[in-house]
Amino acid sequence: MKRSSVETKAVILAAARERFAADGYDKATIRAIAADARIDPAMVMRYFGTKEKLFAAAAEFDLELPELAPDEAGAGLVRHFLRKWEADEGLQVLLRTGVTNEAAAERMRTIFGGQVMPLVLGLTGDPERAPLRASLVASQLLGMALSRYILKFPPMVAATEEELITWLSPTIQRYLIE
Amino acid sequence: MKRSSVETKAVILAAARERFAADGYDKATIRAIAADARIDPAMVMRYFGTKEKLFAAAAEFDLELPELAPDEAGAGLVRHFLRKWEADEGLQVLLRTGVTNEAAAERMRTIFGGQVMPLVLGLTGDPERAPLRASLVASQLLGMALSRYILKFPPMVAATEEELITWLSPTIQRYLIE
DNA sequence: ATTGTAGGCCAACGCGTGTTGACATTCCAA
DNA sequence: TTGGAATGTCAACACGCGTTGGCCTACAAT
Numbered sequence: 001m002k003r004s005s006v007e008t009k010a011v012i013l014a015a016a017r018e019r020f021a022a023d024g025y026d027k028a029t030i031r032a033i034a035a036d037a038r039i040d041p042a043m044v045m046r047y048f049g050t051k052e053k054l055f056a057a058a059a060e061f062d063l064e065l066p067e068l069a070p071d072e073a074g075a076g077l078v079r080h081f082l083r084k085w086e087a088d089e090g091l092q093v094l095l096r097t098g099v100t101n102e103a104a105a106e107r108m109r110t111i112f113g114g115q116v117m118p119l120v121l122g123l124t125g126d127p128e129r130a131p132l133r134a135s136l137v138a139s140q141l142l143g144m145a146l147s148r149y150i151l152k153f154p155p156m157v158a159a160t161e162e163e164l165i166t167w168l169s170p171t172i173q174r175y176l177i178e
Numbered sequence: 179m180k181r182s183s184v185e186t187k188a189v190i191l192a193a194a195r196e197r198f199a200a201d202g203y204d205k206a207t208i209r210a211i212a213a214d215a216r217i218d219p220a221m222v223m224r225y226f227g228t229k230e231k232l233f234a235a236a237a238e239f240d241l242e243l244p245e246l247a248p249d250e251a252g253a254g255l256v257r258h259f260l261r262k263w264e265a266d267e268g269l270q271v272l273l274r275t276g277v278t279n280e281a282a283a284e285r286m287r288t289i290f291g292g293q294v295m296p297l298v299l300g301l302t303g304d305p306e307r308a309p310l311r312a313s314l315v316a317s318q319l320l321g322m323a324l325s326r327y328i329l330k331f332p333p334m335v336a337a338t339e340e341e342l343i344t345w346l347s348p349t350i351q352r353y354l355i356e
Numbered sequence: 357a358t359t360g361t362a363g364g365c366c367a368a369c370g371c372g373t374g375t376t377g378a379c380a381t382t383c384c385a386a
Numbered sequence: 387t388t389g390g391a392a393t394g395t396c397a398a399c400a401c402g403c404g405t406t407g408g409c410c411t412a413c414a415a416t
Binding site: 096105108109112135138139140141143148151170174 | 201202204205273274276277278283286287290291309310312313314316317318319320321322324325326328329330331332333334337341345346348349352353
């Protein structure tokens with residue numbers, strides 16, 4: 001059977017995102033990704049050139065932060081982050097890989113520095129401490145993702161979205177504004 | 179030259195802890211560890227049997243939580259965790275590896291579940307939600323370590339111990355008790 | 357019907373890995 | 387002095403990896 005070029009490329013990319021998200025960069029082998037896509041490993045190279053380039057394509061990601069009213073920014077941000085994590089494998093790909101891979105860590109820094117900081121700047125009249133505030137927000141959001149989705153602490157896994165929002169909102173709100 | 183058996187074993191273990199802490203399980207090769215210890219790779223196998231067993235020895239870790247007065251528990255816990263992280267490579271070994279390795283993740287769960295939960299139980303009159311409280315504490319502490327020591331967000335790296343304690347204490351205090 | 361081309365497969369390469377067994381060296385005890 | 391553990395080295399193994407180049411195979415235009 002034969003598929004169109006763009007179709008195949010999309011299938012490979014989808015398989016790559018899944019594998020990178022589940023296993024991280026090193027354990028997600030080209031051969032495994034190719035098997036998932038029901039295709040020869042050589043095709044992956046044909047379409048993406050290199051494992052690193054494939055990863056770069058799979059790790060494409062945008063937080064897409066919405067506009068947030070100042071008094072609901074904490075709750076809104078936690079909710080958005082939770083949903084984004086579950087809907088888009090990109091964040092998981094980056095976190096699983098960024099821990100042992102400097103290039104992925106740099107992407108993380110760029111994403112959170114470049115996207116959360118403006119949010120803080122728009123909400124607080126405290127431009128001097130905005131970078132630290134943004135990092136604190138990132139630390140709590142990433143810590144939650146780490147313990148819920150990666151390390152799978154049972155109480156964090158069992159918690160509902162609303163519970164997590166209730167607990168974390170005041171924290172995020174304080175880091176953002178107070 | 180010749181060393182005593184226990185001496186050599188200790189040198190290997192120290193090198194292993196450094197490498198596992200810096201690179202994670204997969205990238206820390208037996209050959210690299212052996213080179214650091216100025217010894218043949220075969221010696222590592224002789225003394226530890228297997229890379230997995232060597233890792234198990236290198237990942238030996240105890241949080242050693244102190245007694246904490248209820249009204250200073252948040253600040254005390256943040257301070258203790260920061261110092262523990264910098265003094266003992268065990269936590270870094272576990273975090274770097276736990277993200278892509280189920281066995282290390284399980285160790286993390288055991289350590290935080292088994293050591294933070296009793297602390298919460300001793301501080302709060304809320305046994306029902308103690309597991310969730312402990313996990314929330316873990317999420318913020320690990321999130322801090324992640325962004326400061328692993329992903330190296332510049333503002334988190336630049337922050338002093340006291341600054342971090344000031345910002346994080348209210349969060350931890352609330353997760354613990356309020 | 358022929359041919360050109362895009363999509364796909366296969367076998368192999370060089371490399372680094374964990375691991376192993378045979379061999380060398382040092383040291384202590386008899 | 388000699389023998390035998392204890393300590394250490396060396397070369398090789400089997401394996402899985404990313405990557406490559408040559409070879410099919412189907413389809414569309416001529």
